[in-house]
Amino acid sequence: MIFDEREQVLWADAWSNTSFKIKFFGGLSLVAVTLSLYPLFFDYIEQRNGKVLNDFFLQKLPAKNVSTPVFTIIWSMGALTLYQVISNPRIAINTIWCFLLIALTRVVSISLWHLDPPTELIPLIDPLSNTFYGGKFITKDLFYSGHTATQFLMFLCLEKRIDKILALISTVMIGILVLIQHVHYTLDVLTAPLFAYLCFKASQWLLKQF
Template sequence: MNDKKVNILNASLSGRWALAWSESLFKQKLLLAIAMMLCLTPVFPVFYQYIEARQGYVYNDWLLNIIPATDVSIPIFTITWGMAIFSIIRVVQSPSLLLNLMYGIIVLNISRFITISLVPLNPPQGLIDIWDPITDLFYGATYVTKDLFYSGHTATQFLFFLILQKKSDKRLALITTTLMGVLVLLQHAHYSIDVIFAPAFTYLCYLLAKKFAN
């Protein structure tokens, strides 16, 4: 390990960021990630309103057929934004981890644009709208129910699992990933295939994002 890496590991939080910011490549990648996120933001409502207006098909999901729809919006909201805040607090302590998370979010959302476009689905029967005033800001004029394959709620939790470093943090993220998968099924907000395939797609997105970030 070279002296610069040792210095970064041993530095204070402000010191780590000062060292990272002194690297032109890090600076370029951070600014590029911020620019990409800003460019994606106005795309969200346009895309989601488009897919909400189109017709898809209803998947005959035997698992959902035996699960009574239950409103678990509050736990979904709590896990979604609680883990988001927790993960951000963790990754800002390491400039490289923050880059991984930022590029992970970018690649994950672009990936979902593609899969949702290719797999047009109508919402499951018995769907209960998820109460989430923060996420709704990205949807546009009307509530969106057709952003289905694959589950963004589950994928985001699994992305946290992949990026967080401490064993206890990873354990927590794995638990919230499992809980989120169960909760969105109880809400009938997703089909079982949306949840089952989310970790696999997320892992591929994570690998690609890591190449951009490193």
């Protein structure tokens, strides 16, 4: 980590640190490249055949369209995180690099696990999010849940107690809601926080090394 967790860091201090500037703009560039390649990757996985998991819990859960609450929570927490990112460069750089690692590890995990979606899947409707998926709803980006992992990422990166509480609540709610919509298997949701935590620790290690 570039700055000690206990010290208050201002953007003026951050910009005077050459290492911070390299990691900040380097991380943003890698995120931009990764997201620009996402549509090609998702086009690829939509064409392949996979396995439908025998998810006992999901079979007992009636499918309902909860797109509105899902994206209300996601974009509300996104706005809160953006506000804190603008206020705190330490939160900014941690979020950038953790998000990058989540995006990359999802590419790896989705590539390794060839899964078809749950049979009662109801598409999540959000025009803004779907732009990163090539303008269409993707059904096979399953293991692990990016929606749930991103909410837990916010819990890990945010520093104020109330922000962490809100992020943890949103993680649980999003995990439940994507299961209600049947866009993920239970395994996808339960493992997402673990992957997010590993990405967070890995990002902290990387930021210390270079």
